[in-house]
Amino acid sequence: MTLPAHKVLDHLATSILAINADFVITSVNSSAEHLLRLSKRHIIGRELSELLTNASLLRDAVLTAKNRNASHIEHELQIDTPSAGTLYVNVTFTPIDTYTLLEFQPIDTQLRINREANMRAQQQTNRELLRNLAHEIKNPLGGLRGAAQLLMTELESTGLREYTRVIIEEADRLRSLMDRLLGPNRPPKLAPTNIHRVLERARSLIQAEFTAISIRRDYDTSLPEIDADAERLIQVVLNISRNAAQAMQGKGNITFRTQIARRVAIAGRQVKLALQVDIIDTGPGIPPDIINDIFYPLVSHREGGSGLGLTIAQGGIHAHQGSIDVESQPGRTIFTILLPLNESPNLS
Ligand SMILES: Nc1ncnc2c1ncn2[C@@H]1O[C@H](COP(=O)(O)OP(=O)(O)OP(=O)(O)O)[C@@H](O)[C@H]1O
Ligand SMILES: [Mg+2]
Numbered sequence: 001m002t003l004p005a006h007k008v009l010d011h012l013a014t015s016i017l018a019i020n021a022d023f024v025i026t027s028v029n030s031s032a033e034h035l036l037r038l039s040k041r042h043i044i045g046r047e048l049s050e051l052l053t054n055a056s057l058l059r060d061a062v063l064t065a066k067n068r069n070a071s072h073i074e075h076e077l078q079i080d081t082p083s084a085g086t087l088y089v090n091v092t093f094t095p096i097d098t099y100t101l102l103e104f105q106p107i108d109t110q111l112r113i114n115r116e117a118n119m120r121a122q123q124q125t126n127r128e129l130l131r132n133l134a135h136e137i138k139n140p141l142g143g144l145r146g147a148a149q150l151l152m153t154e155l156e157s158t159g160l161r162e163y164t165r166v167i168i169e170e171a172d173r174l175r176s177l178m179d180r181l182l183g184p185n186r187p188p189k190l191a192p193t194n195i196h197r198v199l200e201r202a203r204s205l206i207q208a209e210f211t212a213i214s215i216r217r218d219y220d221t222s223l224p225e226i227d228a229d230a231e232r233l234i235q236v237v238l239n240i241s242r243n244a245a246q247a248m249q250g251k252g253n254i255t256f257r258t259q260i261a262r263r264v265a266i267a268g269r270q271v272k273l274a275l276q277v278d279i280i281d282t283g284p285g286i287p288p289d290i291i292n293d294i295f296y297p298l299v300s301h302r303e304g305g306s307g308l309g310l311t312i313a314q315g316g317i318h319a320h321q322g323s324i325d326v327e328s329q330p331g332r333t334i335f336t337i338l339l340p341l342n343e344s345p346n347l348s
Contacts, residue, residue: 015104018096023048023059026099035104037084053080058091062100065093076107116323117268123295127315130297134178141178145171180308181297188229188319195223195275195339198230199256202237206254210245218257226275226339228320236316236324237279239309240335244281246302247333255280266323266338273341274322278334286328294326 009016015032019025028043036043036051049055057077065072071094079087092103148167155161196219203215237256244254261276286294286301293299295314300307317324322339 015106017043017048017102017104018099019048019062019102021098023055023062025051032104035084035087035106036081051081051083053082054078058093058102061091061093062095062102065100066095069095113265113268113270116265120267120318123314123318126296127311131182134181138175138178138182141171141175145175177306177308180306180312183312183315184232188232188316190227190229192225193228193230193233194225195228195233195258195277196221198228198233199237199258199277201230201234202241203256205234205238206241206245209242210250212251213245213248214253215241216253216255218255220259223258223260223275224341226341228339229316232316232319236313236337237277239313240279243302243309244279244283244333247283247286248281253282260341261338264338266340267318267321271338271340274338275341277337277339279337280332280334282331283333285330285333286326291326291328295324 009027009029010031012029012031015035016027016029017025017032018027024045024047025043028040033039033043038051043051048058052058057074058079061072061074071092073090073092075090077087077089077091079089081087087104088107090105090107092101092105094101094103145168148164148171152161152164152168155164199217199219203217206213207215241254245252255278257278257280259276259278261274262272264271264274264276266274290299290301295310296307297311298307314324317337317339320339322337324335324337326336327334
């Protein structure tokens with residue numbers, strides 16, 4: 001007895017689609033149904049572009065394979081799908097008569113891990129550059145302020161003294177900005193910490209500042225304690241929640257949610273167990289033109305904002321060997337913090 005071809009296809013781990021010359025899908029195996037999170041009857045007969053939103057990239061690859069009359073591989077493609085979100089895959093295109101076979105190999109986890117590790121290295125470099133710059137600005141600033149103060153005592157005209165006052169005040173403002181840019185220069189003071197105490201403390205501070213914001217709690221109270229610097233974590237939660245409250249103009253909902261996360265990628269490695277904190281708001285969302293840059297210093301879309309709150313928050317989480325990320329759309333913005341559990345953080 002021989003095994004029917006369709007049975008073989010359905011047992012392959014690789015996801016396979018066949019398309020005809022009009023880019024209409026004519027066959028699909030079980031693995032592809034699983035990848036696209038759609039059943040066969042929702043896939044067959046549809047055009048490729050209906051299922052994979054950036055299909056022009058795939059079309060070009062199909063044409064390349066056809067022109068060469070040989071298999072063609074595209075590596076590390078990022079493909080958006082309405083049904084299964086973003087996929088990271090390697091795709092092999094093989095022309096067969098007028099048809100083309102598409103084989104998808106997900107490379108999700110490894111690619112994400114590499115991306116995160118690269119991003120973190122880049123951020124570290126940027127932060128050091130900024131620290132050096134802040135130091136360079138602070139040094140002459142002291143001299144400038146001192147000279148203005150001396151001048152003030154020498155000047156008799158109140159009009160002229162007003163000018164020196166402006167110099168001193170502006171020097172102080174710049175100095176405090178530089179101090180925030182430099183961040184805390186002590187290593188975190190670790191102690192067994194209950195994450196819910198941290199959140200409750202931040203909650204009461206935010207509540208006092210923004211009385212019309214309602215803060216909901218969705219806590220997994222069975223979470224273990226972690227070795228952490230509670231003061232720095234409070235600062236992190238405050239910076240994120242304050243942004244949320246400001247974005248909602250002082251009215252709306254914030255949710256603090258905690259849970260255990262399993263098998264997640266943090267700082268370029270797989271972690272078995274992590275503590276996950278989500279801070280969710282119902283505000284307008286982060287403007288799309290800055291969402292990829294909001295953790296960089298001096299990126300701000302807020303009147304009077306210095307663009308340091310999230311840089312400091314990220315620094316605090318990285319000091320705990322954790323990760324911080326954001327997803328945002330109008331009406332729902334989620335900041336997700338992951339702190340590794342079970343291993344004592346190796347703090348440099
Ligand atoms: N929850 C949020 N909803 C909408 N926009 C947000 C949210 N969180 C951050 N942002 C945007 O990201 C920008 C950067 O935030 P960040 O806290 O780093 O700086 P800032 O709030 O502008 O200034 P600072 O916190 O230093 O006073 C904000 O200016 C705002 O435009
Ligand atoms: Mg802020």
